[in-house]
Amino acid sequence: MPNPTHPPVPDPGQAAIVCENLEKTYRNGVKALSGVSFSVKPGEIFGLLGPNGAGKSTTVRILATLTRPDGGKASVAGCDVMRDPAGVRLRVGYVAQASGVDKWATGKENLVLQAHLMRVPAADIGARVGKLLEWVNLSDAAGRIVKTYSGGMKRRLDLAMGLIHQPAVLFLDEPTTGLDPETRAALWRDLKRLRQERNLAVLLTTHYLEEADHLCDRLAIVDHGKVVVEGTPADLKAGISGDTVALEVAGTGEDAARMAAFLRPLEGVLEALAEGNRVLARVRLGATAMPALITAVERAGINVISSTLSRPTLDDVYLRHTGRRFQGVGAAGDERKAGS
């Protein structure tokens, strides 16, 4: 029998998470998932982005073996979630939406208990707990009862608890919901450091566009229990329409029209439209195209008095694939409440 305390390191070529056509209908008839598929590589931060009720939490709960799918297949760190849930549990860290820390225990006691439950060899527990407390900057508060912790401290302890057994895969369900912007930024830093230091695969769910954009190597937009699109944030945005460069000319609308005609055949310009005394040019890569365009226009004898560059946002991506703006959706209530 393999030693359960030392799960084999997954083969680097092997995906950390694979799910194929996951389906789940709750007993109250709510269809949470209707065929979710995606895969995550080791060392990758993968985001599930979607409004509340889209099926993000349900997906994570299935992968963490907390609930069973009605259809489809999934494996995590090489173990099938249905046939080998015990194998999955030894290899994953799960940080839930509701902080799962014991508020009547100290930070250290929480970590020690979690280490025992996660089958960390007793001889290693002391050292690992000490290191992790330091890592999440809770060494000074280690002996305090968690009830006295701030929201950010609790979240950091949650994260440490998810890492105590050195998992191959970490699940973070809405890790920054309810945190102030400063704490959120700190957590993002921690997660990036973690990926760098440990080659950990991270699956996180979020309903913050900014978080998905900033933190994820790749992401999937989930809507109505389905993955509607998947890719790197940059690819997804590039797939939209390129960047928009707006150039304001010194002269009249005529000059703007002349400039638009001049810009259209240039390399990298997808489209150019005159609008008043401005020209809006859609370009492949705005950051490099903008100075080149300005130089070309100036050479042609047209004076540019201002320029702005705007990039497509994930909101544009979301709009394109779901037909709705992201902001303002998901007011229908909490996904877990709808499901339980």
Add this chain to the structure above:
Amino acid sequence: MNTFLKDTGHLLIRHLRTTLRLPIWIAVTLIQPVIWLTIYGQLFRSVVEIPGFGAASYIQFLTPGVVIMTALFGSAWSGMGLIEDLTDGVMDRMLATPVSRAALISARVFHAALTVAVQSVIILLFGMALGARITGGLPGFLAILLLGSLLGAGMSALSNGLALVTRREETLIAVINFFGLPLTFLSTAFMAAELMPGWIRALARANPVNWAVIASRDAMLGQAWGGVAKAALMLAGFMLVSVWIGTQAFRAYRKSS
């Protein structure tokens, strides 16, 4: 089995620690039985004079009754801690670990039994201070602790099972209030069986609380040891059935989530 015992141990330590960190809980736990013994002991003092009551002093009669009543109520609230864990996400966090599933229930049951034993010691000592005599000696004393703990363990398993099914504090509170007092008064905790109406006496025979009260009283007096042993066995059976029900509730919870 080994992991089951280890996990039960780790979780039991967690529950005991939580208990010790709630000073108000300790205070209530210790003071309440003392108040019961004092007030009921004074209030019902003269019922021993009713012909046929058949006890030397009411405090002698009442002490084992209060021990068992405290065991019943103390452990019936055991499910509240589990509901708190469900609400706080602690339960989900634990279910995502390889922890033995049975240990999650058994640690709470052991915790309830241990708490009952500690409370019982205090009540018995206070009862003795008020004039109750444990003529059964140390074996009698220990037998009462065992009987109370068995009842407490069974009640806590039922309470935790109910907590998993309802997942609401309000429901658990309502059910405990609905059943707690009838279970106490349909027993000989406060009143001698000889003076009970026939139908209550009949119901009391099927009441685990009553088994524990009668056997505790006998153990206190050091009499009818055969009956005490039989009651302990019946209470052990009650506990096993309750733990089985609690485990089934746990399965149902996991399937429904």
